[in-house]
Amino acid sequence: MELEKKIRDKIAILVVLAFLLYIGFSYWNNIIKIFIEGYTLLFPFILGGCIAFILNIPVTFISKKLLNCNDKGMGKIVKKYSTGISIVVSFFVIIGIFALIFSIIIPNIIETAAMLPKTFDNSTKAFQKWIDSNTKLSSNIVNLVNNMGIDWDNIFNKVKSIVFNGLGSMLLSTVEAATTFASATVEFILGVIFSIYILAQKKILGIQFKKVLYAFMKKEKVDSILRVLKLTNLTFSNFITGQCIVSAILGMMFFIIMIILKLPYALMISVLIGFLSIIPVLGSAIGCALGILLIVMVNPVKAGVFILVFLVIKQIEDNLVYPKIVGDSVGLPSIWVLVAITLGGKTLGVAGMIIFIPLFSVAYVLLRKEVYIRLKEKGLEIE
Template sequence: MELEKKIRGKTAILIVLAFGLYIGFNYWNNIVAIFIKVYNLLFPFILGGCIAFILNIPARFISKKLLSCSDKGIGKIIKKHSTGISIVISFFAIVGIFVLISSIIIPNIIETAAILPKTFDNSARAFQKWMNGNTKLSNNVVNLINNMGIDWNNIFNKAKSIIFNGAGSMLLSTLAAATTLASATVEFILGVIFAIYILAQKRSLGIQFKKLLYAFMKKEKVDSILEILKLTNLTFSNFITGQCIVAAILGIMFFIIMMLLSMPYALMISVLICSLSIIPVLGSAIGCSLGVILILMVNPIKAGVFLIVFLLIKQIEDNFIYPKVVGESVGLPAIWVLVAITLGGKISGVAGMIIFIPMFSVAYVLLRKEVYIRLKGKDLEIK
C-alpha cells in the first residue's frame, strides 16, 4: 500500500513535469510575454521593495541611536517617533548625496565638453610640432616614416571626427536616457511611497508574513525559511555597507593624492571613482579610464602619473581595504566573487554585478553548512 502511494506520487510528479515541459517548449514566447507584463505591472512595488531595503540600512542604525535618548522631555517624543524620524533622515541623506555628486560631476563634464575641441586642436598641433622638430629620433626612422607617406593632418582630422561623432552619439544617448528617466518618474514616486509604507509598517508586515507561513507550512520548514531570509538580509546589508565604505575610502585617497600632485579634475575624478566603486571590481577601473581620458586632454604626462597612482591605490584596496571591510562581512572566496560578477553582468548588467555577490555568498554559506552536516553524518573528515 505504501509502495503504491509512492509510485502514484512519483507518477503525478512526472506527469506535471512533462506537461510543464510541453507548455514551455510550445508556448515559450507567450510565457515570456506574460512574465514581462506582470513584471511591468509590479515594477513600482519591486522598486519600492529595493528602495525600502536600501533605506532600511541607515534607518535601522539611526533608529537605534534615537532609541538611546532620554525618557524625559524631547527625548521621549523622539523615542516615540524614532521610526518615522529615521526614515525621513535616511531618505533626505541619500537624496542629498545623489544631488551633491551630480552637482560636482555634471558641471565639470559640460565644461570639459565645451573646451574639448580647442584642447584637441592644441594637442594635435603640439604633437605635430614635436614630431617635426625632434632631433633625437634616428634619421633612418624619420625617413622611414616620411617614405610611408603618412598624412598626419588627415590622421588627426579623422581622429577628431571619430571622437566628436562619438561624443554626438553619446549626447543623443544621454538625451534618450533622460527622456526615459522622465517617463519613469511616476513609477519612481510610487516606488518611494511604497518603500516608506513598508519601512513604517515593517514590524507589523513581518508578523503578518510569519503568521501566513506558519499557518500553511510545517514549523520546521518555516524556521528554516526564516533563518535563510535572516542570513540573506544580513549578508546583503553587510555587502552594501561595506561597498559604500570602500568607495568612500577610495574617493578620499584619490582626492588627497591628486591634490598633492596638483592634478586637474581632482574633485570630479575622485567623486566619479567613489560613485562607480559601488560596482564591485569593475567600477573603479571604469572610473580610472574616464579619469585618464579627462586628464589626457589637459596634460598627457599627468595622465600617466594618474594611471600609476590608480594602480598603486588599487593594490592597497585589493590587498588590505576590500578584504577587511567587505570580505569578512560577505565571506565569499575571491574566485566565486569573480564568477558572481561575470554571471551577474551577463544576466542583469550592473545591477546583476551588485546583487549576485551577496546571493552567491548566501548560497555558499548554506551549501557549506549542508556539506559539513552530511560529512559529519557519514563520519568523514576531508583534508
C-alpha cells in the same frame, strides 16, 4: 502505508514537473512575453521594494539609536515616532550625499566642457603651424589629393543630406527621450512613495507574511524558509555596507595619491571613481575613462601618469581590499568573491556582478551548514 504515500507523493511531483517542463518548452516565447509584461506592469513596486531594502539599512541603524532615548519628555516622543524620524533622516542623508557628490562633479565637468573649444583651437593651430613649417610635405599632400579625382560636390551633397536627415532623426529621438524620461520620473516617484509605505509598515507586513506562510505550510518548512530569508537579508545588507566601505577607501586612495603626484582634478576624480565603484569592476573603469578625459585637457603627460596610478590602485583593490572587506562582510572567501563577480558579469552584466556575491554567500553558508551536519551524522571529522 507510509511508504506507499511517499511514493505517491514523489510520483505526483514528477508528473507536475514533467507537465511544467512540457508547457515551458512548448510555449517558451509566450511565457517570456508574459513575464516581460508583468515585470513592466509591476516595475514601480519592484523599484520601491529595492529602494526600501537599501534604505532599510540606515533606517534600522538610526531607529535603534533613537530607541535608546529617555522615556521622559522629548525622548518619549522621539521613541514613539522613531520609525518615521529615521525614514526622514535617511532620505535627507542620501539626498545630501548625492547633492554633495554632484556639487563636486558637475562644476568641474562644466569647466572642462568650456575648455574644449579652446583646447581644440589650440590643437588646430599647432597642427596648422606644423604643416606650414613643412612646406614640402603640405604641397605633396595637396597634389596627392588633387590627383585622386575626388568629386567634392558629390561628397558635400551627401554630407548635407546626412546632416539634415540626422537632424530630423535627432528631433524625433529628443521627443522620444523626453517621453521616456517623463515616464521614468513618474515610475521613480511611485517607487519612492511605495518604499516609504514599506519602511513605515515593515513590522506589520512582516507579521502578515509570517501568518500567511504558517497558515498554508508546515511549521518546520516555514521555520526553514524564514531562517534562509533572514540569512539572505543579513547577507545582502552586509554586502551593500561592505561595497560602500570599499568605494570610500578607493576614493580616498585615489585622492591621496593624486594630491601627492599633483594631478589635476584630484577631488573631483576621486569622488567620481569612488561613487561609480559601487558597481563592481565596471564602475571604476568608467570613472577612470572620465578622469583621463578631464586630465588630458590640462596635461596629456599627467593623463598617462593617472593611467598608471589607476592600474596600480585597481590591483590593490581587486586583490586585497575588495575580496577582504566584501568577502568578510558576506562571509564568503576571497576566491569565491572573484568567481561570483566573473559569473555574475557574464550572466546578467552589471546587475549580476552586484547580485551574485550575496547570492553566492547565502548558497555557501547553507551548503557549509549541510556539509557539517552530514559529516557529523557519518561520524567523520576532516582536517
